[in-house]
């Protein structure tokens with residue numbers, strides 16, 4: 001029985017290296033979206049718990065910042081090795097709490113392992129610049145300094161990978177972390193806290209406080225001693241957080257929604273495009289920020305592409321992600337399912353033609369979980385709501401166009417700017433598209449998903465606020481630039497004035 005993997009039936013917060021019961025004995029059930037089974041209870045902590053965690057983090061951070069970065073990195077290496085040993089265990093738990101199929105769960109855990117080793121390498125880099133000073137006998141350099149106590153708020157759809165994109169750069173740079181995972185998916189945070197402890201991360205460097213965003217998340221945003229908020233989630237929440245952080249002059253990094261498109265040009269390898277579209281549209285049941293929800297296809301290929309997609313969509317096996325045969329798992333919860341259904345109605349009312357799916361699966365075993373059939377709309381126009389709003393489910397819209405210029409214009413004509421993709425064999429199309437597609441990530445001859453951790457991850461326009469997760473760019477969120485001038489002339493030298 002897979003539930004045997006869940007050893008803890010009631011979670012506690014992880015504060016100052018101890019498992020601490022929330023100050024208020026309130027809990028929410030965590031439900032396996034594949035079958036409706038209760039996995040465990042997660043505490044609904046309050047502001048008091050956040051305050052307690054921040055006090056611990058403040059003390060720990062002062063010491064941690066003085067540990068040489070290569071030694072801080074040693075801990076990350078150990079974290080990476082423990083995650084590697086436990087990859088299968090973590091992957092199965094991830095599938096149980098989130099629903100994504102086991103193959104994808106393994107991929108997500110691998111992303112965390114990759115991030116651990118990559119950021120551990122930063123312990124011997126964390127490069128600044130040395131530069132000539134304008135005055136004689138003077139030395140100038142810039143270096144990265146930790147910010148202090150940082151807050152990370154993560155969503156349910158990538159409960160381990162996103163947390164590693166944020167916490168590992170924060171740790172290697174000498175910060176202490178308060179982490180609030182999504183209430184739907186707390187098991188990855190519990191498992192990671194155990195790994196931090198075993199890897200020898202000093203007490204208080206990472207603290208996990210479980211609870212609702214409106215309470216724990218908000219208390220973190222408002223806390224005067226949390227100097228950075230790094231958030232991934234929906235635009236509504238991100239906007240609220242940004243407003244508060246703006247008032248408090250708090251650094252905030254936001255990674256939010258997407259409305260990602262695959263462009264298929266007339267010279268594309270059609271079979272390759274079909275595979276890329278299927279993987280990015282229906283993987284994780286469309287519940288990825290980088291999920292493909294629009295196919296912008298040259299009109300000459302439209303019918304052939306539709307036929308091939310329909311034929312392949314029929315083959316998608318749906319069900320509990322722990323069964324290796326299933327290629328698409330459930331939707332996270334009832335609210336997610338209802339939101340998708342709402343958009344099906346909107347699409348129909350707008351005049352889009354439904355070619356497949358469009359309904360929740362609720363017969364037999366499906367009735368225990370939340371499942372939705374892979375769905376294809378065609379004859380969608382660029383201005384329809386289903387073509388511009390994030391649905392977050394397995395719903396794909398086909399938008400025909402006449403040229404590359406039109407395809408790029410349609411791609412860019414949404415408020416989001418996370419990921420885009422083009423299938424073409426023409427080198428001129430490739431270079432024009434990678435220059436003109438207004439997204440933070442561009443794929444050529446691959447779908448819209450598949451980020452590697454050593455490159456920056458994030459989007460333009462409404463997807464974010466200019467910061468990036470992962471890659472070296474993540475260090476910018478969790479460090480302050482410090483400029484250092486050392487004058488060894490033994491006399492007062494005034495910049496800009498005493499220049500000979």
Ligand code: NAP
Nearest residue numbers: 154155156182183212213217218233234237255256257289
């Ligand atoms: P969400 O509802 O905004 O929740 C995200 C996190 O914020 C959760 O931990 C949530 O806590 C917390 N939260 C909610 N209200 C808050 C508040 N007032 N103050 C502080 N924290 C608060 O988003 P979601 O539905 O979980 O995630 C799906 C969204 O994430 C999609 O829009 C998707 O595109 C986006 N996403 C973006 C990226 C990216 O890198 N661009 C990656 C993955 C996902 P509780 O849920 O526990 O209450």
